[in-house]
Amino acid sequence: MQIAILLFDRFTSLDAVGPYEILHRVPGAETVFVAEHAGPVHDESRALSLGAARTLSEVTAPDVLVVPGGPGQSAQMTNEPLLDWLRTVDAATTWTTSVCTGSLLLAAAGLLTGRRATSHWLALDTLRGYGAEPAGERVVTDGKYVTAAGVSAGIDMGLTLAGSLVDDRFAQSVQLMTEYDPQPPYDAGSPAKAPANLVEKARGRSRFTARQAR
């Protein structure tokens, strides 16, 4: 089994590392980080780079594809070679997945048309503009397409996939070893729970404007 995690300039690190930390533990699976060019790929803050071991042309038939999001996703929405790669690879996958605004890349490639999917809460309208049907759940499964909400939701998605790829007992053992017993010190992790003025401020600053929606 091959699990491919896409990287691109200005991705969000936790989008990729959350599911990775769960999925690299799948017995017998090879996990590969893949990008247009092999070598370090800088994340959104430029303080961190993750190493891409393979180029797109070297990974053509993974069993599982994970597409992260991040500010750099916008530039990739019109990157035709990348969108072509997503379509090619998707034809071979058992599971095609995304975290955060990674779902916009899948949607731009035409892979989520008419499908229930999710994204970062600020990007749900844009996701609809690309033909998907936004759902408010943290992890949304529609056929072989599994999309997660913003950034940290990739950990929950990773465990869901671990259960599907192996079994519940394996997923539970990974949850135990990664001690994923979350106890956030605040309760502001969704627009329904956060203080209303923080939600409004975030909407005001959002890069997801009508310009990007089709």
Place this chain on the structure above:
Amino acid sequence: MQIAILLFDRFTSLDAVGPYEILHRVPGAETVFVAEHAGPVHDESRALSLGAARTLSEVTAPDVLVVPGGPGQSAQMTNEPLLDWLRTVDAATTWTTSVCTGSLLLAAAGLLTGRRATSHWLALDTLRGYGAEPAGERVVTDGKYVTAAGVSAGIDMGLTLAGSLVDDRFAQSVQLMTEYDPQPPYDAGSPAKAPANLVEKARGRSRFTARQAR
């Protein structure tokens, strides 16, 4: 403000990236990944490397130190130059922190003697062997020392630190933007919650044996 995150061969990626994803958003903070040698540092699975931008000698007085854990931590327990660096840097920090078995490195450097601290649940006895007083909480603060439980607990620690470094409102805004509203598909994230036979199996396979405890 400088936030330094240590990397070493065979660290656990999420230990470092969890707090990073929260803390790099602190306004005005410079986040630096630091290791004995600059360049890519491979994590425990070898499938992922994170780039260290600076060497130990280039980072001498960070305001915040974050020490991850991982299987490679054992080899670092007797790395005297690294332990010396931890002691030197600690003299300058406002917060000295760890995730997972990173607390064993702080303890081996003598920084947690007599202090309440935590670690991965499998390493709590070893932590006691190095002079700390293990506490069962997910994030433990004793003076300027903040230690987190296993792997994923670094996200909770990051938010706690964000509240201390800036304020509650900022920490809540980061929680909202990272959509940290955890909904694990299983409830097996601690030895108290996981099926007993999985806990026993994990204990049986643990690298934390009497050999490593002093």
